[in-house]
Amino acid sequence: MSYFTIDNLVVTFGGLRAVANVSLALGKGEIHGLIGPNGAGKTTLINAVSGLIPHQDGRIVIDGQPVHQMLAHKRAEAGIGRTFQHAETFADQTVITNLVAGGFAHRTSTVLQDVLGTPGKFAAERKAFAEADKMLDIFNLRALRDVPTGDLPFGTLKKIDLARALLAQPRILMLDEPTSGMNSSEAQEVITACKRIAGELGVTLLIIEHNMRVIMGLAQMIHVLDHGEKIAQGTPQEVQRDPLVIEAYLGHGSATHA
Amino acid sequence: MSEQASWKFTPTHFALGVLLILAIAAPLAFGSYHHYLASLCLINIIIAIGLNLLTGNAGQISICHSSFMAIGAYGTTYLVSKVGLSFWVALPMGGIIAAMFGLALGFPALRLRGFYLAVVTLGFLEMSQLLITELPSITGGVRGMPASRPALFGYTLASDLSFYYVILAITLLAIWCAYSIINSPTGRAFDAIRNSESVAQTLAMPLSRVKLIAFMLAAFFAGIGGGLFASLVGFIDPLEFGLWTSVRYIIIIVVGGLGSIVGSVVGAVALTVLPELLRDFKEYNELVFGVLLLAFLILIPHGLVSVVPRIRQRLSGKTNSQPAISKHGAGV
């Protein structure tokens, strides 16, 4: 059995089957792509896997541990991380504060220590900030360290969202259109980061990506959704030649749209 | 920002030091009435800090903060006068009892937000007021209940000055705790759930637990403030803990600055001293508060704390459009 599996996942909104019996299997440290036309159910799948919306059926297992009945924060503790299509940074907080929040799962102080302000808590606090500071450098965010994120451009917010998710040290990380709103050099930064995250840290990545060129160069396996159903799976080359995939895209418009 | 590798002496530290020396030395030059007023300021600071953690940081609206104040006031006084406990044991116990009620309120509040949460906390307020009048054996009913000043090292803190110093010490402790909370994983979870409950959960923050902690902490601070308040005044008047009192603390934190300890302090002092200055217009007290609140919301929407950095920015001639600090998460 694969490291991370989604088995027959079903998510419905009223009568709409937004995710219809979708199954995925990812090996440890692999990078998979999740593509499909707008409204195919990609974001909904990530929402259901991370526990933010309920699913009607299916199993989600990470390294042998079923997580589909857990609350969202328990799934995060179990190692499921994600980013957001609309970045969702904490707008009234600085970049560094946003990042430190990502390390919450690895806090070492208890609530009582937090309230009393023990030396141990302050030591833990320094460590948490040091971790976040390292991440600032990796994503070239040092100059914006103490700026509230509310005023930053979307591409920067996407980087902050990713950096924050990484600080939780997830085992499987789902990225919702990680390069949207970025110029090509920023996008390249993120692509390089993704390769390092998977290669060096062994994090398993599931990437929703609108830019075909980005995902073709990044993923070893691509899953295609259309109308909530999985219509194809294969290497980037296989998927690009798949008539079903071509039709799904042509039927909806541009073929370069993921 | 909050945590730097090496500690530096900044203008902020200097200002805090001056303030502390003033808080210790200045009362010596004034009389008993001013000591009483200053003590009231400090108590309001403690109570406002609690509400600010809940509302300003965790984003949970509460209009029953005065209920927790009442629980602390009655609890502490009852434990002292009827059970015979020392005030120094009874006061934290009063805070803990208030926190237990905060926990109890937190559970129904878990599934509610905004307007609906406000309504539930209003219901809790009504209930607490009903209980005060219906349990005269504990609360003295509508007639109220006498409270006494504590003793310390064998001396009764009968003078307002001596009690002021004790309250000052407790206030400093409360500020320290709030500072530590805000700069901790717990405080970051508060700020996170205020911004986005979804994002907070995906960062492993347990939503229910975090909210319950916020309710308990807010109630604890209010309970401690209430216990001190009863002892300072020497009498518990059940009318003190109505809707207006809750609203006054909301005004304090909004005027001072949401999510900011300095905001709680500034707001509490301003809105404690101001009514005293306006004593001749006592019947217009609530009107003055209302007008002030509106004026502040329009002129300084981020509270008094947001003024200093803006002035500093203007003086240093920076044309940066970035606010110097965010409304929230300013650390102190």
Ligand SMILES: Nc1ncnc2c1ncn2[C@@H]1O[C@H](COP(=O)(O)OP(=O)(O)O)[C@@H](O)[C@H]1O
């Ligand atoms: N919360 C929701 N309530 C009702 N329908 C939704 C909700 N979220 C998504 N949908 C619908 O589910 C379908 C899939 O949406 P989504 O997962 O956002 O697509 P994608 O991310 O692939 O573009 C769309 O038809 C969308 O309108």
Ligand SMILES: [Mg+2]
């Ligand atoms: Mg989407």
